[in-house]
Amino acid sequence: MSSFIFSVVMQSNLVDFSQSWVASWTASAQGPYPIGNPSAQPDLRFAFPEAEGGASDQSFRMIVRPDVWGRRARFRLSNVFGTKAVTFDGVYVGLQQSGSAVMTGTNVPVTFGGRRSVAVAAGEMVMSDAVSLAWADGSPWLSGRKLAVSFHVSGDSGRVTWHAKALTTSYLSAPGAVSRGAEEDEGAFPFSTTSWYFLDEVDMAVPGAKTVVALGDSLTDGTGSTLNGDDRWPDVLSRRVHAAFPDRYSVVNAGIGGNRVIGPDDYGANPIPGGPSALDRLERDVAGLPNLGVVIWLEGTNDIGRVGVGPAKVVEAIRNGVALLRARCSSVRVFGATLPPSLNSPHVSFGTAAVDESRRAFNALVMSADFFDGVIDFATVMTDPLTGELKALYQPNTTIGGPGDKLHPNRVGYIAMGAAIDLAQVLGR
16 A cells, blocks of 8 residues: 555644534545546636646635534645645635525635635645634525635646546636635636535534545446436435434545545556545545544445456455554444446446456455445345346436446436435444
């Protein structure tokens, strides 16, 4: 396992990390833009004329949906895949009205160690001070609403750390447009994107709540689900969890399209669209989140199909990952998951009979593994027993239309996956 060291800059004036905070939204940083697997991405040449050059004196308005709400929030900005320090200023958070417009009177400034700007060195992340959200009064109307988190990159950023497959529309200013985050109307952010940049975590102060992490690849990231529909399987699970146990859990998504359990070992020098391995990012994306309670790990498709790693080796790597999680957080409950089918997918590396045989062998090992707290059998739910393929109803692509790829389910399939999870088993209730 390659050694990535991610340094988190924490501020001394934050409220007790272990007692009050829960991760309310995450987007795993996967690499430097433009390397990644975005879905339905608009043409970004106007926002980033030189893709590898990054941002230049421009503002970002990232639209994110918190899973739980509190009266205080904090925000993590990431430069882990940058090559130079990035200075952020003009950081604001408000309630999205629609598009890039912010609800009047909700947009408030965000500080870092009491300052309105912060320089984040290459390879590092920074957590903001706690911000009061006076309007977040716990009312049911906030459920499903989204935050607009705005920030300005002062000067040139160099390589931009991003999450490609947001499946959520966010907004960008033109280069050289200076700091625009304080503005509530839509005019300052003319360009749209279906990716998230720099921002990778939002925490809310919800005493007593636990973080539930969905860890995986594109099947967790949501390839094929509805753009802006929030109907990935973790979203479906979230709605079920909140209906049963209001304000007790927050479900966040740590999926990356193309991600693998193992490798590549040289990701820092040679980034790939799937990002660093799950093992390499466990601390940053899972174990380091506040009040971690449950992890659901659905992964192995890319190891088996894309690079041909043997099922036993992948399962052993997951075993090692589970051991790391438990060493970091002894009370965490970790659930494995079986892989849905990809038989006859037009993606040749996934659609062969040999890959399907390896997938089924992997699933048998997962089902019999003794290191999970339980196993979620997605494969049985998603497989047509007559053809061995993904069920026909789950195939047509919901994001961009078309027949689908027999690898990624659509919104109906993700709903079926989210509904298949036994809440009593996973939450221990």
